[in-house]
Amino acid sequence: MKPSRPFKVFRAVALVVVVASLIAPLLWMIAASLKTNVDIYDTSKAFVFSPTLDNYSTVLERANYVQFIGNSLWVAFAATVLSLILGVPAAYSMSRFNMRKSALVVLMARVIPGVSLLVPWYYVFSNLQMVGGFTVLILSHMFVSLPLIVYIMMGYFDGLPTELEEAALVDGLTHIGAFRRITLPLSVPGIATAGILSFIFSWNNFMFALVLSGADTKTLPVAIFDFVGYASIDWGGLMAAATVVTVPIMVIALFVQKYIVSGLTAGATKG
Amino acid sequence: MSTVTTPVTRSSEARPASPDSAWSRWANQHRRWLFAAPAMAFVAVLIIFPVAWTGYLSLTDAEGSVRAESEFIGFQNYLDVLSDTDRFWPAAWRTTLFTGVVLLFEVVLGMAIALLLWRPFRGEKWVRVAILLPLVATPVAVGMMWRLIFDPNIGMANQLLSWVGIGPQPWLSGQSSALPTTMFIDIWQWTPMVVLILLAGLTSLSDEPQEAALIDGASTWQRFRHVTLPLLMPTVIVAILLRGIDALKTFDILYATKGRGGGSFHEVETLNVYAYGLSFDYNDYGVSSTVLIIFFLIIIGVMWALTYRKKGLDR
Numbered sequence: 001m002k003p004s005r006p007f008k009v010f011r012a013v014a015l016v017v018v019v020a021s022l023i024a025p026l027l028w029m030i031a032a033s034l035k036t037n038v039d040i041y042d043t044s045k046a047f048v049f050s051p052t053l054d055n056y057s058t059v060l061e062r063a064n065y066v067q068f069i070g071n072s073l074w075v076a077f078a079a080t081v082l083s084l085i086l087g088v089p090a091a092y093s094m095s096r097f098n099m100r101k102s103a104l105v106v107l108m109a110r111v112i113p114g115v116s117l118l119v120p121w122y123y124v125f126s127n128l129q130m131v132g133g134f135t136v137l138i139l140s141h142m143f144v145s146l147p148l149i150v151y152i153m154m155g156y157f158d159g160l161p162t163e164l165e166e167a168a169l170v171d172g173l174t175h176i177g178a179f180r181r182i183t184l185p186l187s188v189p190g191i192a193t194a195g196i197l198s199f200i201f202s203w204n205n206f207m208f209a210l211v212l213s214g215a216d217t218k219t220l221p222v223a224i225f226d227f228v229g230y231a232s233i234d235w236g237g238l239m240a241a242a243t244v245v246t247v248p249i250m251v252i253a254l255f256v257q258k259y260i261v262s263g264l265t266a267g268a269t270k271g
Numbered sequence: 272m273s274t275v276t277t278p279v280t281r282s283s284e285a286r287p288a289s290p291d292s293a294w295s296r297w298a299n300q301h302r303r304w305l306f307a308a309p310a311m312a313f314v315a316v317l318i319i320f321p322v323a324w325t326g327y328l329s330l331t332d333a334e335g336s337v338r339a340e341s342e343f344i345g346f347q348n349y350l351d352v353l354s355d356t357d358r359f360w361p362a363a364w365r366t367t368l369f370t371g372v373v374l375l376f377e378v379v380l381g382m383a384i385a386l387l388l389w390r391p392f393r394g395e396k397w398v399r400v401a402i403l404l405p406l407v408a409t410p411v412a413v414g415m416m417w418r419l420i421f422d423p424n425i426g427m428a429n430q431l432l433s434w435v436g437i438g439p440q441p442w443l444s445g446q447s448s449a450l451p452t453t454m455f456i457d458i459w460q461w462t463p464m465v466v467l468i469l470l471a472g473l474t475s476l477s478d479e480p481q482e483a484a485l486i487d488g489a490s491t492w493q494r495f496r497h498v499t500l501p502l503l504m505p506t507v508i509v510a511i512l513l514r515g516i517d518a519l520k521t522f523d524i525l526y527a528t529k530g531r532g533g534g535s536f537h538e539v540e541t542l543n544v545y546a547y548g549l550s551f552d553y554n555d556y557g558v559s560s561t562v563l564i565i566f567f568l569i570i571i572g573v574m575w576a577l578t579y580r581k582k583g584l585d586r
Contacts, residue, residue: 210526254400
């Protein structure tokens with residue numbers, strides 16, 4: 001079906017409005033991060049100002065952000081890798097042997113409010129003197145990553161034909177050998193999708209780190225609050241900090257757009 | 272001829288069938304559980320056990336320090352919480368209102384945008400990129416970004432309003448405008464998610480019912496209402512389900528824009544924010560566990576109702 005001409009015009013106008021309202025606030029944040037606080041308070045300099053990188057030097061040098069970037073990277077990376085190691089074989093088993101009840105238990109984790117886990121975790125881990133360490137932080141982020149990975153990979157394995165595995169068995173491979181040498185290499189796109197999404201969700205996670213991280217293990221979303229004082233807000237620093245957290249992940253997202261979309265919409269059309 | 276082929280098959284059979292040890296045989300036989308066990312153990316220890324503990328704590332008067340002794344008090348916390356019209360019921364109402372409003376806007380706007388993107392056009396790629404950006408942005412940073420834009424004195428929002436002759440609004444700092452403003456932020460960030468899900472659903476639909484309706488002389492609206500929408504309904508329910516769960520649990524943008532307790536007058540205090548405050552600002556673990564269990568039951572109830580509805584549609 002060919003869209004009509006009036007529809008095309010309407011669509012173009014409507015989409016320009018949509019795109020502008022999605023992009024403009026982000027550009028505004030980046031613009032503010034390049035202004036001095038004096039310019040931010042001066043509404044006549046909303047669009048015309050002399051850009052400065054002072055806020056970024058505050059964020060990266062004085063506010064110790066280099067360390068927090070490292071913390072965020074390490075926690076997101078470790079939580080993702082560990083969740084893949086646990087989640088991919090589990091998803092395979094659940095898909096191939098139709099273990100829907102076990103799958104439901106893992107997926108319930110998506111429904112549980114995070115706060116209800118934080119209280120018992122805090123009880124246990126503060127008694128073990130582990131609050132403020134990386135181990136607890138990584139384990140807590142796996143609570144988000146593992147169900148996500150199981151969910152995406154189950155859908156992926158459901159759609160993977162079993163014929164190749166069967167052929168490998170005929171050729172003398174064991175079941176586990178067939179999984180390792182045939183199924184896993186075929187699953188690389190699915191694993192990439194699950195891994196990328198898990199990394200992004202972990203990078204963006206705020207609540208667990210708010211309670212469980214210490215001064216040295218703080219992740220970026222928590223560190224942003226360093227710029228919000230009781231009396232006043234350092235807007236320039238705050239916007240630079242917000243830019244440092246969001247822009248890298250957006251740039252990555254542009255390159256792996258296909259994977260992110262397929263992960264976010266996994267299971268949406270299967271019924 | 273047949274004598275020639277024999278050694279060929281023999282050689283492929285002769286390949287050692289992996290280490291044929293007892294361990295390997297056992298592992299292969301029990302691979303079903305072997306593969307699933309580590310993940311299940313993780314879930315049992317770090318998720319099921321804590322939830323069970325929360326259930327236990329809700330029956331005690333645990334408060335103060337995590338090392339303090341606590342006493343079993345039965346369902347007293349539940350009676351207290353359910354009769355608390357000061358904090359609990361307002362928070363429950365805000366949670367319902369927030370979820371209902373953002374879901375309505377996100378689904379309607381998401382459907383409209385998905386329909387616009389349905390048929391290919393030039394520049395499609397760039398629109399898709401723009402749609403992806405809010406989705407991957409860190410919610411806390413998004414909250415901070417809007418906090419500057421909605422600042423009553425220096426924010427761009429009031430600047431824009433002044434150009435069209437509307438006076439300054441209090442936005443996030445107003446007692447009655449704070450909650451709608453946070454809803455707006457949530458809608459800005461998550462409508463793209465609904466667009467992506469519905470678009471995936473739309474592209475999986477076949478063209479034939481559409482064409483048949485067109486030949487029968489159906490108008491654009493009739494085709495949407497009676498052909499596209501019914502076929503897309505299962506996907507719409509998935510979108511509502513996924514977004515609904517997250518909307519009920521919204522925490523990051525509320526905390527980033529209004530701080531602890533949902534602001535000084537608890538303007539944006541939802542059940543999740545309330546439970547967090549009880550746990551980590553007041554250390555009132557017993558009561559907070561009670562709120563969490565009630566909250567959890569509400570979420571399960573909503574989920575169950577929706578999946579029930581979806582099963583009806585799938586049939």
